[in-house]
Each structure stands twice: as structure tokens, then as C-alpha cells.
Amino acid sequence: MTNVMEQLNQEQLAEVKRQMEIYTQGVQEIIPTEELEAKVAKSILENRPLKIKLGLDPSAPDVHLGHTVVLNKMRQFQENGHIIQLLIGDFTGKIGDPTGKSVARKPLTDEEVKHNAKTYFEQFGKVMDMDKVELHYNSEWLSKLNFEDVIQLAGKITVARLMERDDFEERIALGKPISLHEFFYPLMQGYDSVELECDIELGGTDQHFNILMGRHFQEKFGKEKQVAMLMPLLEGLDGVEKMSKSKNNYIGIDEAPQEMFGKAMSIPDELMNKYFELITDFTPEQNESIKRDLESGKLHPRDAKMLLGKTIVRMYHDKEAAEKAEQHFVSVFREGSVPDEIPVAEWKGNKESSVVDLLVELQLLSSKSEARRMIENKGVKINGEKVEDTRAEVSLTDGLIVQVGKRKFKKIKM
Known part of the structure; x- marks a missing residue:
């Protein structure tokens, strides 16, 4: 890393610092941070964009703000000219990711995969410029592997390493079965990174093990290792559980403006800074200013929520809809009146x-x-x-x- 940094002029060094401030904001863990900085520096020196991977098994097509934590980070890379590699796990989706599961997940059919993937594309377009996204399906390479290839792939990792997964350890301790094919899920996800030759892979903290498999297999295949960037899981409107449609504590990005705004006003005060940092398009400086004002009492939590609600509606609808949603909330909830426009x-x-x-x-x-x-x-x-x-x-x-x-x-x- 030092050699790369030494080759940069002052303007380039300033650009590395600027990008790193953006990329590190709100991230739970970077493995390792110095490699991320080195990759950013090298991309600037060589005028070569980085490849940023996000892997998805399209099993739940309703996107909510919890999903956008990772998507917003992808957007930040995209805005700086880097390449977004959106990988749809149409092959791995038939197996199902065992992460966090006490039992194996039901495999998806081809029709379910295609339907869910299409829905993801439509909804992701509200966060990123999908015209500039590389779309990949891992069946492109995984379906072509013969049995000898699979055996060789399996030979590049030990059973002990696979058993480090918390969910596998827990299931064995509880006497619950683990099918052999489940061990191949992290192998396949790691091999995806080999094929895509990605520089960085993003995911939630629950994807820690799977994303590190990318680094492991890239090294085994003689490739430059990817950096793992793990984003925190966003608590829902209840302030306790991870945002989830099944928990009914979510804000969907396809919801009506008034519904979005109203839900935002119910976010617990203690989560305000986290929401601003993870799900808005504010700069690090803007978020830091909001945090200071909240702590000093200059900004009332209610007013911060009003700003957050308007921001969310503006991001997923438009500025006019955000203004109307705010006016509706003030009219109905503060003044107790019936709104002018009723379905x-x-x-x-x-x-x-x-x-x-x-x-x-x-x-x-x-x-x-x-x-x-x-x-x-x-x-x-x-x-x-x-x-x-x-x-x-x-x-x-x-x-x-x-x-x-x-x-x-x-x-x-x-």
C-alpha cells in the first residue's frame, strides 16, 4: 500500500481521502481497511474503476429500507465511477443460503428465481443507475462445472473451516441435520468472486462467512483478494428487531409517500443518527452536523424525524411528494384534521x-x-x-x- 500511496500526487491523495471518508461511513467492518485504501489509490493511479460485487439470492422480492443500507453503499461507489457487479444467485438460489437458518431453506424453482430477480431489478433502480450495472447470473459458470471441477473446488477448503459457521455449529449442537449440499453454498459464493474478479464485496454482517469465502478462493486461484465490506443490520420501526416485512416493522421503498412519512415519524429517537447515516443520501459532513445538533438539543428529535421522512419520500418519489407528505402529516396529526385528499x-x-x-x-x-x-x-x-x-x-x-x-x-x- 505504501508504494502505491507514494506514487500519488497531492490532488490524487486528496481524492483517496475523499472517497475513503464516503466508503467507510456507516460500515460495520472492513476486512482489511488498509487493502481498501490501497485498492482505491491504485484505481486512481491507473485510472481503472474497481469492481464492486453484491450477491443476491432472489428469494424475497419486496425491498425495504433495510435492504437499501447495502444498496446506498453500492451507489456511493457507482457515483465515483466504479463498476457495480450485481450477481443474481439463480444457481445457488435453488439450494438456499443456510445463513441464520436452523433448518435448510426450501429450494427455489426457475420460475420463482426469474420473477424475484425481475422485481429486484425494478426496485433497485430507485437507488442505483441500473443502466450502468453489470448483471450476472451465477448459473453462467456454476452450471458448467463437471463433477471433477466440484471435487477440485472442495479440495481447496477444509471441513474445519466450514464448521466455523455459527449456524452449522448450532444445528449440530441441537442435533438438527445438515445436508451435504449446504456445505457447497459458501464454496459456490466464493467461486463467484473468482469468476467476477471483484475487488470488493458488500453485504450485511450476517454474510460475514460467505463473503470471506470470496477472499479465500480468490487466493487459492491465484487472484488478487477482494476486500469484505460488512454493513450493519438496520433495526425496524420497533427499534429492536431487524427490519423485516414478516415483523411488520418496515418501510417499503414502493410504499405511498404519506405512508412512508408517517412510518418515519415512528422511528425511535435513539435510532435517528443510524437511519440518517445508513439510508439517506446525505454526505458525511451533513450527517455529522445532524448528530451534533441532536446531541446539543439544537435539533429536536421530532424535527429530525420530519427531515428524515421528507428525505425518504424525496429519494423514492420526488421533492413535490415529500412536501405534500409533510403537509399531510402536519394537518392530520398535529392539528387533528381530516386530510384534503382521501382515497x-x-x-x-x-x-x-x-x-x-x-x-x-x-x-x-x-x-x-x-x-x-x-x-x-x-x-x-x-x-x-x-x-x-x-x-x-x-x-x-x-x-x-x-x-x-x-x-x-x-x-x-x-
Whole structure:
């Protein structure tokens, strides 16, 4: 590294420092940091972009802000002229990544893989310029390996090294089975890095073992080793569990502006700095300023959340939508008024309905049991009046306004 740095002029050294400040922001672990700096310096010296890999098994196509932690870091590299290698694990996806699983994951079919990959591409385009992304499928090379190739690949790693995975150790300790094919998942992910000759691989901290396999196999095949950049996992709106759709503590990047903004206002105060750092497009200087102002009391947490909500909506919709979402929140939640624009639902059914059936029919709640719970928790209003009886009936009239919680409204059109 020293030799490379010594060859740079002052302007180039300043550029290395600038890029490193951006890339290291919010990262949980870099393995190793000095190699990352050396790679950045070499790319500047030789005017050669770095290859940045992100591997995905397309098994969950609904992208939320938790996923964008890694995507935003990829975008930062892309904005500095580096090459993004988006690897869709259509071959490994049929096996399933055992990471964090107490049992083997169900393999995906070809149709499921293609559908999920297409959805990822569409949603990733909200974060990165997909026209400048290299798209790869690891079936391009993994499906061509014969049995002799697989044996040789397996010979480049020990069973003891594979058993270092926490999930494998835990399953053995609990007497739960591990199929032999699961051992091949990290081997294949490591071989992907050999084929792509990537300089850096990004992933969440839960991908620590798999990403280090890339370094291991690149070295075994005589390639320059990639740097592992591990991003922290983002807690969801509950402030405890990792953001997940199954936990219902997420903000989806395809959600409506008002929904996004409203959810952002429920983020716990103690997570504000982390959210600004990991999921916005703010510079390190801007994030540091927000952090100082929050700590000094100059910036109230509520106002910080308003800024965060507007930023999220602006990033995934536009500036105008962000302004409207803020105005809607202030009008409805601070002033307690009904919003000017309410989604209209045409009603063609009976003019009398139970409130429970009405809530489900209007898709304000997903089930009758959920509707009853919401009524019991005093979270349902008809024309501004709270509904307190789960057996209540309502006469439907043109212009009737149904409200669930603080953010969901529907206006009946007969």
C-alpha cells in the first residue's frame, strides 16, 4: 500500500481521502481497511474503476429500507465511477443460503428465481443507475462445472473451516441435520468472486462467512483478494428487531409517500443518527452536523424525524411528494384534521354493513380478526366518531369517511 500511496500526487491523495471518508461511513467492518485504501489509490493511479460485487439470492422480492443500507453503499461507489457487479444467485438460489437458518431453506424453482430477480431489478433502480450495472447470473459458470471441477473446488477448503459457521455449529449442537449440499453454498459464493474478479464485496454482517469465502478462493486461484465490506443490520420501526416485512416493522421503498412519512415519524429517537447515516443520501459532513445538533438539543428529535421522512419520500418519489407528505402529516396529526385528499372507494354493495366487514372490504385491514382488534383498541372512526362496538353496523352514504389508525382513510362513493 505504501508504494502505491507514494506514487500519488497531492490532488490524487486528496481524492483517496475523499472517497475513503464516503466508503467507510456507516460500515460495520472492513476486512482489511488498509487493502481498501490501497485498492482505491491504485484505481486512481491507473485510472481503472474497481469492481464492486453484491450477491443476491432472489428469494424475497419486496425491498425495504433495510435492504437499501447495502444498496446506498453500492451507489456511493457507482457515483465515483466504479463498476457495480450485481450477481443474481439463480444457481445457488435453488439450494438456499443456510445463513441464520436452523433448518435448510426450501429450494427455489426457475420460475420463482426469474420473477424475484425481475422485481429486484425494478426496485433497485430507485437507488442505483441500473443502466450502468453489470448483471450476472451465477448459473453462467456454476452450471458448467463437471463433477471433477466440484471435487477440485472442495479440495481447496477444509471441513474445519466450514464448521466455523455459527449456524452449522448450532444445528449440530441441537442435533438438527445438515445436508451435504449446504456445505457447497459458501464454496459456490466464493467461486463467484473468482469468476467476477471483484475487488470488493458488500453485504450485511450476517454474510460475514460467505463473503470471506470470496477472499479465500480468490487466493487459492491465484487472484488478487477482494476486500469484505460488512454493513450493519438496520433495526425496524420497533427499534429492536431487524427490519423485516414478516415483523411488520418496515418501510417499503414502493410504499405511498404519506405512508412512508408517517412510518418515519415512528422511528425511535435513539435510532435517528443510524437511519440518517445508513439510508439517506446525505454526505458525511451533513450527517455529522445532524448528530451534533441532536446531541446539543439544537435539533429536536421530532424535527429530525420530519427531515428524515421528507428525505425518504424525496429519494423514492420526488421533492413535490415529500412536501405534500409533510403537509399531510402536519394537518392530520398535529392539528387533528381530516386530510384534503382521501382515497375514494366506490361502494356497490348493500347500504348497510357491519363495521368489521366494511374495514376488510375497503382493504383498510387484512382480516376480520384484525378489524375487531383495531376497534377494541379504539383505532377506528366513522365520520370522525370512534367505533367502540365490534358488532356495530353502519349505514353507508355518499361521502362517508372511514379512518383506521392515524394514517389510513377511505371515502365512500355510492
